[in-house]
Each structure stands twice: as structure tokens, then as C-alpha cells.
Amino acid sequence: MATPGFAPRPTKTSYDVVIIGGAIMGSSTAWFLSDNPDFTGSVLVIERDPSYSMCSTAHTNSCIRQQFSDPLNVRISQFTAEFIRALPDRMRDSRAPRLNVQNYGYLYLADNDGFAEVLRENAVIQRAEGAETELLTRDEIAERYPFYQLDDIVLGSINRKDEGYWDGGTLFEWFRRSARDRGVEYVANEVVGLTRAGNRITGVTLASGETLACGHVVNASGPRAARTAAMAGIPLPVEPRKRFTWVFTSEKPLDRELPLTIDPSGVHVRQDGPTTYLAGCPPQDDHPVDPTDFTMHHNRWLDHAWPIIATRIPAFDSLRIVTEWAGHYAYNTLDQNAILGPHPEITNFLFQNGFSGHGLQQSPAMGRGLAEWLTYGAYRSLDLTRYGYDRIAENRPMLEKAVI
Secondary structure, three states, rough: OOOOOOOOOOOOOOOEEEEEEHHHHHHHHHHHHHHOHHHHOOOEEEEEEOOOOOOOHHHHEEEOOOOOOOHHHHHHHHHHHHHHHOOHHHHHHOOOOOOOOOOOOOOEEOHHHHHHHHHHHHHHHHHHHOOEEEEEEEEHHHOOOOOOOOOOOEEEEEEOOOOEEEEHHHHHHHHHHHHHHHEEEEEEEOOEEEEOOOOOOEEEEOOOEEEEEEEEEEEEOHHHHHHHHOOOOOOOOOEEEEEEEEEEEEEEOOOOOEEEHHHHHHEEEOOOOOEEEEEEOOOOOEEEOOOOOOOOOHHHHHHHHHHHHHHOOOHHHOOEEEEEEEEEEEOOOOOOOOOEEEEEOOOOOEEEOOOOOHHHHHHHHHHHHHHHHHOOOOOOOOOOOOOHHHHHOOOOOOOOOOOO
């Protein structure tokens, strides 16, 4: 039985670009290729799970921020904010909605002078890129948000311009819909092998038995990225890491919007709807998991997340869980930054991996950049060279101080 939006099988035996993984990263690249008049090739997107029930995109908390320590990461998020506001114009389709960011902002809380200094340094970088980051003393935080318990806090950092929640699911749907309308093929299948001849990938073998010739292969397989790279004989430090999310209501709702609050413990909590809130954190043992493992650790809420949240926001001492889920980061163990672009030796094998929780907010810029490289052999809008695989091979981390 055919899956809506997916062809039952590839229509060709050879494609100019084969994208392995059809979630938001792969679909972003496919759309930007289809949108570029200078690209005239054929594109096939292969997605092993057409329900998308196990991809990182489906389990995202759908937030965006500019509070990074690396200027390039700031600019990438700024492009997303611009892109989604102009979505009907970008898609050249009046049916596409104009999306906006719900600007409650991220509030980083520092409980020591060392991290406070990091926030100060980051704010200089962010402001230089046009972000409206503010540094707040403990008293200033208390004046704006009197519901916090702040005895241990020495400084806070917040930006309420293009920082907060946005509807990433709608962008994902429009990337897919528009790419298909423009001739990109989507098939529900699984890549089980790659054929390599010298410094090129020459073929992609599917679970259904077909082997397709290819000009370029894009690894956009999320938490499974290392498995895909291994088929080409390439080591890749990306692994599935579990992240928990809880949505709850409070018997004592706050009297104003709750920023996405990053507690010094690593637990974060934010406004989710008019009367609901969302919290998240990693497991106690943050180790790689099977990409099919979405089991919740219920004690993590009772023993860890809730006590921290209720201590920071005493009004949250009586809560009711509305829903909860586990998702996966495609976690880059080297530096938690993206790995993008061609392999230095197998030059027609391209990476779009390791976003470590930043993928949804970075997907437009990363898809545009990879599409530029596939079309022109170089990045044209933002120079994304720093995310290249070279640093992986050389064990040279790209430092980002603001990782959640």
C-alpha cells in the first residue's frame, strides 16, 4: 500500500542527488535545490520511516534562540526568523502561512562568577550580530519575573527578539510539500548499502533490492547518521542521545509569560500554551541509545526535574503532567555543533549531521548552504566551511559555550 506523499519505488535508476533521510534537514536541502533555478538535476529523498514517528524532528520542542557564543550560530538563527516570517514569499505560494516567533526569550541563569562571565562575553558577541541580549542582575530578574527563587543567582541573560517558540512542524510540512510539487521524489525505503569506487560513492542500495546510481549522496539521517557514514567507511561521532520532555499545568499559574529558563542544573522550563508549561532535561546517564528506544524514565521527573523546577519557581509545587515524551538528539560527541558539507576525500558524500538539539532552528540555513554547495561547489550566502568534516578528522572542536 502506497504511503501518501511517497512514491512506491524510485522512477529512475540514477539521480544527481540522493538524500538519505527525509526529516527537516533532508527536506530543507531538497527544497532549496528545487528552488534554485541554477540547479537542473534530479533529486531523490529516501526516508525509512514515512510516519516520521522516530525522527528528531517529530519530538522537537520547536524553539529558536540567538544566544550562542559563536557568531555564525547567531546568524543562522537570524536567517530562520527572517525566512519563516516571509514563508509565502519564499515558497512563492500564498497558501503558506507567515510564521512568527513567540518571543518570551531564553533566560540563562548563572549561579557562579565563572558562568556569569561567560554570559557577559556571549552578550558582546550576540549584540555585535544584532541580537538584543540583556544582562540582568538578580534584582532586575526579580522585578521582571517575581515568581523565581533567586538566592543562588548572580546574573541572568535574556533576549526577546526572535527568541522563543515557533511552529517548526509547519515549516517541515511546507518544505516537503513544495519540494514534491517541484519534482523532488520521496520514497519510503531504507538505504542498506553504499557502493564506493575510489574517492566516490557510485551506488545506493535499498532494502527493497534496487541499486541506484548517484552523483552526490547527502547523509541527512539524524541520529542514525553514523550508521549511514559507516556504509561509506567513514567514522562519524554522532549518536542518538535521549532527551525527555514534560508538558504540565500548575494549580497556581504564573501571572505572566514564562521565558525558557535554563536553570544552572541543566533543567529547562518554559511557557507552552496559555495555561501549560514545558520542561526538559537529559537522562541521569547521558549515553548513546538505540535509535528505536523512546522509553521514558519516569523517576527522572519525580526525583530530578520537578524538585529543581519547584525550587526555582515555588508556585510550581503542585503540578499535573498533561503529556510527556522522549526524543533523540543527533549528538555530535566532539563539540555538539553541526557537521556539514563534503567529505575531504570522498567528495560526493556530504554530511548534514550532528546538530545536537539545534537542528530545527538551523534547518533553513543548513539546507540553503548545502544546496548551494551541490549547485556551485561552494557556499554563497553564509560561509559554513567551519562546520566541515575536516575538524572531525583532526579532532579539532568548534567551541560553542551555549549548549543546552
